[in-house]
Amino acid sequence: MNTATLLLLTRPATTSAPTGDAGFVEAEADAPHVNVMDLGVTRGDGFFETISVVDGHPQALEPHLKRLGHSAELMDMPAPDTDVWRRAVLAGIDAHQREHGVQREIFAKLIMTRGVEGTGIATGWVYLDTGEDFTASRLGIRVVSLDRGYRHDVAETSPWLLQGAKTLSYAANRAALREAARRGADDVIFVSSDGYALEGPTSNVIIRNGDRVRTPQTDQGILAGTTQAAVFEFFEARGIETSYEHIPARELAEADALWLVSSVRQASPITNLDGKDFHVDAALAAELNTYLLSRTH
Ligand code: PLP
Known part of the structure:
Protein backbone atom coordinates (compact mmCIF):
# COMPACT_ATOMS: atom_id res chain seq x y z
CA MET A 1 0.00 0.00 0.00
CA ASN A 2 1.42 3.33 -1.09
CA THR A 3 1.27 5.97 1.64
CA ALA A 4 2.19 8.86 -0.67
CA THR A 5 -0.07 11.79 -1.42
CA LEU A 6 -0.14 12.52 -5.14
CA LEU A 7 -1.11 15.61 -7.12
CA LEU A 8 -1.16 15.57 -10.90
CA LEU A 9 -0.44 18.94 -12.47
CA THR A 10 -2.96 19.89 -15.13
CA ARG A 11 -1.02 23.11 -15.80
CA PRO A 12 2.67 22.40 -15.11
CA ALA A 13 4.09 24.95 -17.55
CA THR A 14 3.25 28.54 -18.35
CA THR A 15 2.65 27.30 -21.92
CA SER A 16 0.14 24.61 -20.82
CA ALA A 17 -3.44 25.06 -22.04
CA PRO A 18 -5.70 26.81 -19.50
CA THR A 19 -7.71 24.45 -17.30
CA GLY A 20 -10.79 25.18 -15.25
CA ASP A 21 -9.17 23.87 -12.06
CA ALA A 22 -6.41 25.10 -9.70
CA GLY A 23 -3.79 23.70 -12.07
CA PHE A 24 -3.57 20.37 -10.23
CA VAL A 25 -5.82 17.55 -9.06
CA GLU A 26 -5.36 15.07 -6.25
CA ALA A 27 -5.01 11.49 -7.46
CA GLU A 28 -4.65 7.97 -6.12
CA ALA A 29 -0.91 7.28 -5.62
CA ASP A 30 -1.39 3.53 -6.11
CA ALA A 31 -3.04 3.90 -9.53
CA PRO A 32 -1.06 4.12 -12.81
CA HIS A 33 -0.82 7.66 -14.21
CA VAL A 34 2.29 8.13 -16.34
CA ASN A 35 2.05 7.35 -20.05
CA VAL A 36 4.57 4.65 -21.10
CA MET A 37 5.74 6.97 -23.88
CA ASP A 38 6.43 9.89 -21.59
CA LEU A 39 9.94 11.15 -22.30
CA GLY A 40 10.57 11.34 -18.57
CA VAL A 41 10.27 7.55 -18.52
CA THR A 42 11.80 6.62 -21.88
CA ARG A 43 14.71 9.10 -21.84
CA GLY A 44 14.95 10.53 -18.32
CA ASP A 45 14.14 13.79 -20.10
CA GLY A 46 12.85 16.05 -17.37
CA PHE A 47 13.85 17.52 -14.06
CA PHE A 48 12.86 17.38 -10.41
CA GLU A 49 13.20 18.93 -6.97
CA THR A 50 13.04 17.31 -3.55
CA ILE A 51 11.89 19.54 -0.69
CA SER A 52 12.01 18.74 3.03
CA VAL A 53 8.77 19.30 4.90
CA VAL A 54 9.36 19.54 8.65
CA ASP A 55 6.39 19.80 11.05
CA GLY A 56 4.31 20.80 8.02
CA HIS A 57 6.69 23.55 6.80
CA PRO A 58 8.19 23.20 3.33
CA GLN A 59 11.85 24.27 3.61
CA ALA A 60 13.40 26.65 1.09
CA LEU A 61 10.29 26.39 -1.10
CA GLU A 62 11.09 29.54 -3.09
CA PRO A 63 14.75 28.59 -3.81
CA HIS A 64 13.54 25.13 -4.89
CA LEU A 65 10.93 26.67 -7.23
CA LYS A 66 13.60 28.98 -8.63
CA ARG A 67 15.89 26.02 -9.28
CA LEU A 68 12.99 24.19 -10.99
CA GLY A 69 12.86 27.13 -13.41
CA HIS A 70 16.64 27.08 -13.84
CA SER A 71 16.59 23.36 -14.77
CA ALA A 72 13.81 24.05 -17.31
CA GLU A 73 15.90 26.81 -18.85
CA LEU A 74 19.04 24.64 -19.11
CA MET A 75 16.95 21.88 -20.74
CA ASP A 76 15.13 24.15 -23.24
CA MET A 77 11.83 23.21 -21.64
CA PRO A 78 8.88 25.51 -21.04
CA ALA A 79 9.00 27.50 -17.80
CA PRO A 80 7.16 25.77 -14.93
CA ASP A 81 4.10 27.72 -13.74
CA THR A 82 5.60 28.56 -10.35
CA ASP A 83 2.29 29.62 -8.79
CA VAL A 84 0.70 26.29 -9.67
CA TRP A 85 3.67 24.28 -8.33
CA ARG A 86 3.72 26.32 -5.10
CA ARG A 87 -0.01 25.83 -4.55
CA ALA A 88 0.27 22.13 -5.36
CA VAL A 89 3.03 21.63 -2.76
CA LEU A 90 1.02 23.45 -0.09
CA ALA A 91 -2.19 21.59 -0.97
CA GLY A 92 -0.22 18.33 -0.94
CA ILE A 93 1.07 19.04 2.58
CA ASP A 94 -2.52 19.72 3.74
CA ALA A 95 -3.79 16.53 2.11
CA HIS A 96 -0.94 14.47 3.61
CA GLN A 97 -1.65 15.91 7.06
CA ARG A 98 -5.36 15.13 6.72
CA GLU A 99 -4.48 11.50 5.97
CA HIS A 100 -1.49 10.93 8.29
CA GLY A 101 -1.47 13.81 10.81
CA VAL A 102 1.44 16.26 11.12
CA GLN A 103 4.64 14.24 10.83
CA ARG A 104 8.04 15.50 11.95
CA GLU A 105 9.74 14.90 8.60
CA ILE A 106 8.30 14.19 5.18
CA PHE A 107 9.37 15.32 1.73
CA ALA A 108 7.74 16.68 -1.40
CA LYS A 109 9.04 15.59 -4.79
CA LEU A 110 8.25 17.77 -7.81
CA ILE A 111 8.72 16.20 -11.24
CA MET A 112 8.30 17.80 -14.64
CA THR A 113 9.02 15.97 -17.90
CA ARG A 114 9.07 16.90 -21.58
CA GLY A 115 5.84 14.90 -21.82
CA VAL A 116 4.61 12.19 -24.17
CA GLU A 117 6.86 11.95 -27.22
CA GLY A 118 5.57 14.07 -30.10
CA THR A 119 3.00 16.07 -28.14
CA GLY A 120 5.23 18.90 -26.88
CA ILE A 121 3.05 19.03 -23.75
CA ALA A 122 4.92 18.87 -20.44
CA THR A 123 3.86 16.42 -17.73
CA GLY A 124 4.14 17.27 -14.05
CA TRP A 125 3.32 15.80 -10.69
CA VAL A 126 4.06 16.26 -7.01
CA TYR A 127 4.09 13.56 -4.37
CA LEU A 128 4.64 13.72 -0.66
CA ASP A 129 5.79 10.86 1.52
CA THR A 130 7.76 9.91 4.60
CA GLY A 131 11.45 9.81 3.77
CA GLU A 132 14.28 7.56 4.74
CA ASP A 133 15.51 7.88 8.37
CA PHE A 134 18.66 10.03 8.35
CA THR A 135 19.32 9.89 12.12
CA ALA A 136 22.48 7.77 11.76
CA SER A 137 23.76 9.76 8.78
CA ARG A 138 23.46 13.01 10.79
CA LEU A 139 26.00 11.54 13.25
CA GLY A 140 28.60 10.70 10.65
N1 PLP B 1 23.80 18.36 -5.69
C1 PLP B 1 23.05 17.38 -6.25
C2 PLP B 1 23.58 16.66 -7.45
C3 PLP B 1 21.80 17.06 -5.71
O1 PLP B 1 21.05 16.10 -6.27
C4 PLP B 1 21.34 17.75 -4.56
C5 PLP B 1 20.04 17.46 -3.96
O2 PLP B 1 19.44 16.45 -4.19
C6 PLP B 1 22.15 18.74 -4.00
C7 PLP B 1 23.37 19.03 -4.60
C8 PLP B 1 21.72 19.48 -2.75
O3 PLP B 1 20.70 20.41 -3.02
P1 PLP B 1 19.63 20.82 -1.91
O4 PLP B 1 20.38 21.18 -0.67
O5 PLP B 1 18.94 22.00 -2.49
O6 PLP B 1 18.74 19.64 -1.70
Whole structure:
Protein backbone atom coordinates (compact mmCIF):
# COMPACT_ATOMS: atom_id res chain seq x y z
CA MET A 1 0.00 0.00 0.00
CA ASN A 2 1.42 3.33 -1.09
CA THR A 3 1.27 5.97 1.64
CA ALA A 4 2.19 8.86 -0.67
CA THR A 5 -0.07 11.79 -1.42
CA LEU A 6 -0.14 12.52 -5.14
CA LEU A 7 -1.11 15.61 -7.12
CA LEU A 8 -1.16 15.57 -10.90
CA LEU A 9 -0.44 18.94 -12.47
CA THR A 10 -2.96 19.89 -15.13
CA ARG A 11 -1.02 23.11 -15.80
CA PRO A 12 2.67 22.40 -15.11
CA ALA A 13 4.09 24.95 -17.55
CA THR A 14 3.25 28.54 -18.35
CA THR A 15 2.65 27.30 -21.92
CA SER A 16 0.14 24.61 -20.82
CA ALA A 17 -3.44 25.06 -22.04
CA PRO A 18 -5.70 26.81 -19.50
CA THR A 19 -7.71 24.45 -17.30
CA GLY A 20 -10.79 25.18 -15.25
CA ASP A 21 -9.17 23.87 -12.06
CA ALA A 22 -6.41 25.10 -9.70
CA GLY A 23 -3.79 23.70 -12.07
CA PHE A 24 -3.57 20.37 -10.23
CA VAL A 25 -5.82 17.55 -9.06
CA GLU A 26 -5.36 15.07 -6.25
CA ALA A 27 -5.01 11.49 -7.46
CA GLU A 28 -4.65 7.97 -6.12
CA ALA A 29 -0.91 7.28 -5.62
CA ASP A 30 -1.39 3.53 -6.11
CA ALA A 31 -3.04 3.90 -9.53
CA PRO A 32 -1.06 4.12 -12.81
CA HIS A 33 -0.82 7.66 -14.21
CA VAL A 34 2.29 8.13 -16.34
CA ASN A 35 2.05 7.35 -20.05
CA VAL A 36 4.57 4.65 -21.10
CA MET A 37 5.74 6.97 -23.88
CA ASP A 38 6.43 9.89 -21.59
CA LEU A 39 9.94 11.15 -22.30
CA GLY A 40 10.57 11.34 -18.57
CA VAL A 41 10.27 7.55 -18.52
CA THR A 42 11.80 6.62 -21.88
CA ARG A 43 14.71 9.10 -21.84
CA GLY A 44 14.95 10.53 -18.32
CA ASP A 45 14.14 13.79 -20.10
CA GLY A 46 12.85 16.05 -17.37
CA PHE A 47 13.85 17.52 -14.06
CA PHE A 48 12.86 17.38 -10.41
CA GLU A 49 13.20 18.93 -6.97
CA THR A 50 13.04 17.31 -3.55
CA ILE A 51 11.89 19.54 -0.69
CA SER A 52 12.01 18.74 3.03
CA VAL A 53 8.77 19.30 4.90
CA VAL A 54 9.36 19.54 8.65
CA ASP A 55 6.39 19.80 11.05
CA GLY A 56 4.31 20.80 8.02
CA HIS A 57 6.69 23.55 6.80
CA PRO A 58 8.19 23.20 3.33
CA GLN A 59 11.85 24.27 3.61
CA ALA A 60 13.40 26.65 1.09
CA LEU A 61 10.29 26.39 -1.10
CA GLU A 62 11.09 29.54 -3.09
CA PRO A 63 14.75 28.59 -3.81
CA HIS A 64 13.54 25.13 -4.89
CA LEU A 65 10.93 26.67 -7.23
CA LYS A 66 13.60 28.98 -8.63
CA ARG A 67 15.89 26.02 -9.28
CA LEU A 68 12.99 24.19 -10.99
CA GLY A 69 12.86 27.13 -13.41
CA HIS A 70 16.64 27.08 -13.84
CA SER A 71 16.59 23.36 -14.77
CA ALA A 72 13.81 24.05 -17.31
CA GLU A 73 15.90 26.81 -18.85
CA LEU A 74 19.04 24.64 -19.11
CA MET A 75 16.95 21.88 -20.74
CA ASP A 76 15.13 24.15 -23.24
CA MET A 77 11.83 23.21 -21.64
CA PRO A 78 8.88 25.51 -21.04
CA ALA A 79 9.00 27.50 -17.80
CA PRO A 80 7.16 25.77 -14.93
CA ASP A 81 4.10 27.72 -13.74
CA THR A 82 5.60 28.56 -10.35
CA ASP A 83 2.29 29.62 -8.79
CA VAL A 84 0.70 26.29 -9.67
CA TRP A 85 3.67 24.28 -8.33
CA ARG A 86 3.72 26.32 -5.10
CA ARG A 87 -0.01 25.83 -4.55
CA ALA A 88 0.27 22.13 -5.36
CA VAL A 89 3.03 21.63 -2.76
CA LEU A 90 1.02 23.45 -0.09
CA ALA A 91 -2.19 21.59 -0.97
CA GLY A 92 -0.22 18.33 -0.94
CA ILE A 93 1.07 19.04 2.58
CA ASP A 94 -2.52 19.72 3.74
CA ALA A 95 -3.79 16.53 2.11
CA HIS A 96 -0.94 14.47 3.61
CA GLN A 97 -1.65 15.91 7.06
CA ARG A 98 -5.36 15.13 6.72
CA GLU A 99 -4.48 11.50 5.97
CA HIS A 100 -1.49 10.93 8.29
CA GLY A 101 -1.47 13.81 10.81
CA VAL A 102 1.44 16.26 11.12
CA GLN A 103 4.64 14.24 10.83
CA ARG A 104 8.04 15.50 11.95
CA GLU A 105 9.74 14.90 8.60
CA ILE A 106 8.30 14.19 5.18
CA PHE A 107 9.37 15.32 1.73
CA ALA A 108 7.74 16.68 -1.40
CA LYS A 109 9.04 15.59 -4.79
CA LEU A 110 8.25 17.77 -7.81
CA ILE A 111 8.72 16.20 -11.24
CA MET A 112 8.30 17.80 -14.64
CA THR A 113 9.02 15.97 -17.90
CA ARG A 114 9.07 16.90 -21.58
CA GLY A 115 5.84 14.90 -21.82
CA VAL A 116 4.61 12.19 -24.17
CA GLU A 117 6.86 11.95 -27.22
CA GLY A 118 5.57 14.07 -30.10
CA THR A 119 3.00 16.07 -28.14
CA GLY A 120 5.23 18.90 -26.88
CA ILE A 121 3.05 19.03 -23.75
CA ALA A 122 4.92 18.87 -20.44
CA THR A 123 3.86 16.42 -17.73
CA GLY A 124 4.14 17.27 -14.05
CA TRP A 125 3.32 15.80 -10.69
CA VAL A 126 4.06 16.26 -7.01
CA TYR A 127 4.09 13.56 -4.37
CA LEU A 128 4.64 13.72 -0.66
CA ASP A 129 5.79 10.86 1.52
CA THR A 130 7.76 9.91 4.60
CA GLY A 131 11.45 9.81 3.77
CA GLU A 132 14.28 7.56 4.74
CA ASP A 133 15.51 7.88 8.37
CA PHE A 134 18.66 10.03 8.35
CA THR A 135 19.32 9.89 12.12
CA ALA A 136 22.48 7.77 11.76
CA SER A 137 23.76 9.76 8.78
CA ARG A 138 23.46 13.01 10.79
CA LEU A 139 26.00 11.54 13.25
CA GLY A 140 28.60 10.70 10.65
CA ILE A 141 29.22 9.10 7.25
CA ARG A 142 32.14 7.49 5.43
CA VAL A 143 32.81 8.95 2.00
CA VAL A 144 34.94 8.17 -1.03
CA SER A 145 35.94 10.59 -3.75
CA LEU A 146 35.17 9.46 -7.30
CA ASP A 147 36.15 10.98 -10.64
CA ARG A 148 33.06 12.45 -12.32
CA GLY A 149 34.88 12.30 -15.64
CA TYR A 150 34.17 15.92 -16.63
CA ARG A 151 36.41 18.95 -16.32
CA HIS A 152 35.38 21.63 -13.80
CA ASP A 153 34.43 23.97 -16.68
CA VAL A 154 32.10 21.40 -18.34
CA ALA A 155 29.02 23.63 -17.97
CA GLU A 156 30.71 26.24 -20.13
CA THR A 157 32.41 23.95 -22.69
CA SER A 158 29.57 21.39 -23.07
CA PRO A 159 26.24 22.78 -21.84
CA TRP A 160 24.43 19.89 -23.61
CA LEU A 161 25.72 17.57 -20.85
CA LEU A 162 23.28 19.44 -18.57
CA GLN A 163 25.63 19.40 -15.59
CA GLY A 164 24.05 21.78 -13.09
CA ALA A 165 20.47 20.91 -14.11
CA LYS A 166 18.59 18.65 -11.71
CA THR A 167 17.63 16.23 -14.46
CA LEU A 168 15.74 12.97 -14.01
CA SER A 169 18.81 11.15 -15.39
CA TYR A 170 20.21 10.18 -11.99
CA ALA A 171 21.22 6.61 -12.98
CA ALA A 172 24.92 7.59 -12.93
CA ASN A 173 24.49 9.23 -9.50
CA ARG A 174 22.92 6.01 -8.20
CA ALA A 175 25.75 3.95 -9.75
CA ALA A 176 28.29 6.12 -7.93
CA LEU A 177 26.54 5.38 -4.63
CA ARG A 178 26.69 1.63 -5.38
CA GLU A 179 30.43 2.01 -6.08
CA ALA A 180 30.80 3.79 -2.72
CA ALA A 181 29.01 0.87 -1.01
CA ARG A 182 31.38 -1.61 -2.73
CA ARG A 183 34.25 0.40 -1.24
CA GLY A 184 32.69 0.26 2.24
CA ALA A 185 31.50 3.89 2.20
CA ASP A 186 28.11 5.59 2.56
CA ASP A 187 28.48 8.41 0.07
CA VAL A 188 30.57 10.11 -2.58
CA ILE A 189 32.31 13.39 -3.34
CA PHE A 190 32.69 13.82 -7.10
CA VAL A 191 35.98 15.26 -8.33
CA SER A 192 36.39 16.86 -11.76
CA SER A 193 38.77 15.17 -14.20
CA ASP A 194 41.11 18.13 -13.68
CA GLY A 195 41.14 17.71 -9.91
CA TYR A 196 38.53 20.00 -8.34
CA ALA A 197 36.12 19.00 -5.57
CA LEU A 198 32.55 19.23 -6.92
CA GLU A 199 29.50 17.83 -5.06
CA GLY A 200 27.96 14.55 -3.93
CA PRO A 201 25.51 12.56 -6.11
CA THR A 202 22.67 14.16 -4.11
CA SER A 203 24.42 16.75 -1.94
CA ASN A 204 26.80 19.69 -1.66
CA VAL A 205 30.14 19.61 0.13
CA ILE A 206 30.99 21.97 3.00
CA ILE A 207 34.64 22.37 4.00
CA ARG A 208 35.81 24.02 7.23
CA ASN A 209 39.35 25.16 7.99
CA GLY A 210 39.46 27.08 11.28
CA ASP A 211 37.17 30.13 11.01
CA ARG A 212 36.64 29.66 7.29
CA VAL A 213 33.88 27.65 5.62
CA ARG A 214 33.89 27.02 1.88
CA THR A 215 31.88 25.18 -0.75
CA PRO A 216 32.72 24.52 -4.42
CA GLN A 217 31.64 27.36 -6.67
CA THR A 218 28.51 26.54 -8.67
CA ASP A 219 29.92 27.46 -12.08
CA GLN A 220 31.49 23.98 -12.13
CA GLY A 221 28.43 22.06 -13.34
CA ILE A 222 27.05 21.53 -9.86
CA LEU A 223 23.78 22.48 -8.18
CA ALA A 224 23.39 25.65 -6.12
CA GLY A 225 22.24 23.91 -2.93
CA THR A 226 19.36 25.23 -0.87
CA THR A 227 20.70 23.45 2.24
CA GLN A 228 24.24 24.70 1.60
CA ALA A 229 22.84 28.27 1.56
CA ALA A 230 21.23 27.67 4.97
CA VAL A 231 24.45 26.12 6.30
CA PHE A 232 26.31 29.28 5.27
CA GLU A 233 23.72 31.37 7.18
CA PHE A 234 24.31 29.19 10.25
CA PHE A 235 28.07 29.74 10.15
CA GLU A 236 27.87 33.44 9.23
CA ALA A 237 25.65 34.05 12.29
CA ARG A 238 28.55 32.62 14.34
CA GLY A 239 31.08 35.03 12.82
CA ILE A 240 32.59 32.44 10.48
CA GLU A 241 33.62 33.61 7.02
CA THR A 242 32.01 31.74 4.08
CA SER A 243 32.96 31.60 0.42
CA TYR A 244 32.35 29.86 -2.92
CA GLU A 245 35.61 28.77 -4.52
CA HIS A 246 37.29 26.44 -6.98
CA ILE A 247 38.72 23.98 -4.45
CA PRO A 248 41.41 21.48 -5.49
CA ALA A 249 40.34 18.02 -4.27
CA ARG A 250 43.68 17.54 -2.48
CA GLU A 251 42.59 20.33 -0.07
CA LEU A 252 39.78 18.07 1.21
CA ALA A 253 42.34 16.02 3.14
CA GLU A 254 43.60 19.20 4.84
CA ALA A 255 40.15 20.24 6.13
CA ASP A 256 39.36 20.44 9.84
CA ALA A 257 35.83 19.24 9.08
CA LEU A 258 33.74 18.18 6.08
CA TRP A 259 29.99 17.73 5.63
CA LEU A 260 27.63 16.59 2.90
CA VAL A 261 24.40 18.58 3.01
CA SER A 262 21.08 18.30 1.19
CA SER A 263 17.34 18.60 1.60
CA VAL A 264 15.76 15.77 3.66
CA ARG A 265 19.18 14.51 4.88
CA GLN A 266 20.13 18.00 6.21
CA ALA A 267 23.83 17.77 7.33
CA SER A 268 26.02 14.68 7.54
CA PRO A 269 29.49 15.16 9.06
CA ILE A 270 32.17 13.11 7.31
CA THR A 271 34.04 10.75 9.65
CA ASN A 272 36.31 9.29 6.99
CA LEU A 273 37.25 10.34 3.45
CA ASP A 274 39.20 7.93 1.24
CA GLY A 275 40.48 6.09 4.34
CA LYS A 276 41.52 9.23 6.27
CA ASP A 277 39.70 9.78 9.56
CA PHE A 278 38.20 13.17 10.42
CA HIS A 279 37.30 14.30 13.92
CA VAL A 280 33.58 15.05 14.21
CA ASP A 281 32.42 17.75 16.59
CA ALA A 282 29.23 15.96 17.63
CA ALA A 283 27.82 18.99 19.46
CA LEU A 284 28.29 21.19 16.39
CA ALA A 285 26.73 18.57 14.11
CA ALA A 286 23.71 18.37 16.40
CA GLU A 287 23.43 22.16 16.59
CA LEU A 288 23.67 22.50 12.83
CA ASN A 289 20.99 19.86 12.23
CA THR A 290 18.72 21.41 14.86
CA TYR A 291 19.12 24.75 13.08
CA LEU A 292 18.41 23.22 9.65
CA LEU A 293 15.38 21.30 10.90
CA SER A 294 13.97 24.42 12.59
CA ARG A 295 13.63 26.29 9.28
CA THR A 296 9.99 27.20 8.66
CA HIS A 297 10.46 28.58 5.17
N1 PLP B 1 23.80 18.36 -5.69
C1 PLP B 1 23.05 17.38 -6.25
C2 PLP B 1 23.58 16.66 -7.45
C3 PLP B 1 21.80 17.06 -5.71
O1 PLP B 1 21.05 16.10 -6.27
C4 PLP B 1 21.34 17.75 -4.56
C5 PLP B 1 20.04 17.46 -3.96
O2 PLP B 1 19.44 16.45 -4.19
C6 PLP B 1 22.15 18.74 -4.00
C7 PLP B 1 23.37 19.03 -4.60
C8 PLP B 1 21.72 19.48 -2.75
O3 PLP B 1 20.70 20.41 -3.02
P1 PLP B 1 19.63 20.82 -1.91
O4 PLP B 1 20.38 21.18 -0.67
O5 PLP B 1 18.94 22.00 -2.49
O6 PLP B 1 18.74 19.64 -1.70
